[in-house]
Amino acid sequence: MAGMAMAADTVKIGVYLPVTGGNAIGGQLELDGVKLAHKEAPTVLGKKVEIIFVDNKSDKVEAANAVKRLVDKEKVNAIIGTYGSSLAMAGGEVAEKARIPMVGTSCTNPLVTQGKKYVFRVCFIDPFQGAGAAAFAKEELKAKTAACLIEVTEDYSVGLASFFERSFTKNGGKIVSKLNYQKGDQDFTAQLTEIISKKPDVLYIPANFAEGAIIMRQARELGAKFKILGGDAMDNPEIVKIGGESVEGFSYTTFAYAPEMPKMSPIAKKFTENWKKAFPGKDPNALTACGYDSYMLILDAIKRAKSDDPEKITAAIAATKNFPGVTGNTTINASHDAEKSVGIMQIKNGKRIFLTVVEPK
Numbered sequence: 002m003a004g005m006a007m008a009a010d011t012v013k014i015g016v017y018l019p020v021t022g023g024n025a026i027g028g029q030l031e032l033d034g035v036k037l038a039h040k041e042a043p044t045v046l047g048k049k050v051e052i053i054f055v056d057n058k059s060d061k062v063e064a065a066n067a068v069k070r071l072v073d074k075e076k077v078n079a080i081i082g083t084y085g086s087s088l089a090m091a092g093g094e095v096a097e098k099a100r101i102p103m104v105g106t107s108c109t110n111p112l113v114t115q116g117k118k119y120v121f122r123v124c125f126i127d128p129f130q131g132a133g134a135a136a137f138a139k140e141e142l143k144a145k146t147a148a149c150l151i152e153v154t155e156d157y158s159v160g161l162a163s164f165f166e167r168s169f170t171k172n173g174g175k176i177v178s179k180l181n182y183q184k185g186d187q188d189f190t191a192q193l194t195e196i197i198s199k200k201p202d203v204l205y206i207p208a209n210f211a212e213g214a215i216i217m218r219q220a221r222e223l224g225a226k227f228k229i230l231g232g233d234a235m236d237n238p239e240i241v242k243i244g245g246e247s248v249e250g251f252s253y254t255t256f257a258y259a260p261e262m263p264k265m266s267p268i269a270k271k272f273t274e275n276w277k278k279a280f281p282g283k284d285p286n287a288l289t290a291c292g293y294d295s296y297m298l299i300l301d302a303i304k305r306a307k308s309d310d311p312e313k314i315t316a317a318i319a320a321t322k323n324f325p326g327v328t329g330n331t332t333i334n335a336s337h338d339a340e341k342s343v344g345i346m347q348i349k350n351g352k353r354i355f356l357t358v359v360e361p362k
Contacts, residue, residue, distance in 0.1 A: 012050045012309045014299060015071030017082040017092055018106070018292075022059025023184065024209070026239060027084040027288055031106045034292025035081060037272075037279050045300050046309065053077060057088055064088040068095040068103075077101065078309045079302075081295045084288065086110035086157040093120040102315040104299055106291040107233060107256070110160045114337040119311075121318050121337045123294045123326065124233075124256060127157070131164025133343040133359040134205065134230055134254045139172055141345075142228050142252070144202035146177045150192055150216060152208055153181035161207035161232050177201050186212070193220050203228045210237035214244035221247040228252070236287050241351055248348045252356070256287035256328045257342040259355040272327045286353075287328065287344070294326035 016035055019028035032054065039052050053075045057064040064083060071077045072095065080096055080103040083089050089108035096103040097119050105113055105122030109130055114120050138144040147169055152158035166176050177199040180192040193216070196204060204220065204227050206213050213235050220229065231253040240248055260273050272293060276285040301324055302317035303309055321333040329341045343359040 010048050012045055012048050012303065013075060013077040014050060014052055014296070015068070015075060015077035015080040016052055016054045017057045017064060017067035017071065017080065018054070018084055019059040019088065020056045023211075024059040024085045024088070026211075026237060027107070027209070027234070028057075028059070030237070030286060030288040031084050031292035033280060034285075034289035034294075035296050037276060037289070038293040038296035040279065041275065042297065042300055045303050046307070048309070050300070057083055057092065059085065059088070061087055061091040064091040065095050068092040068099075072096070072099040072101055078311055079104070079299050079314050081292070081299065082106060083108060086113055086160070087155060089113045089122075090156065093117060096120060100315075101311050102299075102302075102318055104295045104318065106295050107288055109233065110156050111336075111338075112156065112160075117337060119315050121333055121339075123298055123328070123331055123339050124291055125341055125343055126338045127161045127232075128164045130232060130254050130343055131161050132168040133345070134232065135165050135168035135172065135174070136359065137252065137254070137345055138169060138203050138205070138230055139174060142203055142230070144174065144228065146175045146199075146201045147203045147205055148178035148196045148199060148201040148227075149176065149180070149205045150189070150196065150208070151179070151181050152184060152212065154184050157232075157234065158207045162205065165205050165207070182212075184212075187215060189216050189219050190223065193223050193225065197223060197225050197227075201227050203230055205230050207232045207234070209234045210240045211243060214240050214248060217244050217251060218247040233287065236346060236353075238284055238286065238353070241348060241353075249351070250348065252345060252347045254359075255344050255346050256291055257344040257358050258287045258290040258328045259344065259346060259353065260285055261353075262355045266325070266327075266329075268325050269327045290327040294328055294331070297326060298324055298331065
């Protein structure tokens, strides 16, 4: 009876993020954001909120197994995750069948929520991110030609490159080279030599931060002069450490938060202050903000639903309008994606500088 009473007084939120494997740094950043949110809001509806974390190990099979464990063994009321669109797709299938609401953190591929009733996200999707990158390339970088270097085994990279190409060419730009590599590759000289020979104005690399930094370093070593542009997976403080001077001037799209933003909402300001107290010496970034927003959005839905029943939480998440988060106001649309701003960051003098915000149209 005591165990049953304890369960009734607890709301369980499962979290599956990669803290080992190739996506470990991004996953840890988001987990830190979830932990900070939980520290600030440890209860809901008078009940204690319990965070149950499972490492998805940057692997699709492990991601599916992690969600299955959260559903079958832990009996969670809702799920947060995950960094990595491929991992989110694998986990989302399990959550959907179990009818447990899942809120994605930074998984931007459109397929994550496509056809799903129980899967949502707090981030924008790649068609908008790709269009934002293409617009920045054309309008701000004055690029007329572009090349793409794509991680062909990652849904995120393939999809984002496709959306960039579609928007860039639609607006008069030309793609002069489109080459591939595979996860774990360390030598990109063959692809970069081919790309350099085509003399593009900009190279678009929808890579993760580690591979992207290596690509930029090798490109500059080969004498590349073109500008380089990337996506949200590049928003990581480690990129400067890995790439050094080679990443100077690099621009990328990301979620609309950075600790040095010139104009910051009261919520973002509070998040930044609380983060620095909780994690001294460690800078927050857009990924930590996504983890934080995912937790807070779920709690907001539980409050509006006045229930921790998964079906009622699902309905409340679907009805979310202008939820004020660190990464901007979030409205969940009919396809369960977040309608919100895209930020543009640039590496300048060895530091990540927030340039501007692109609003959805």
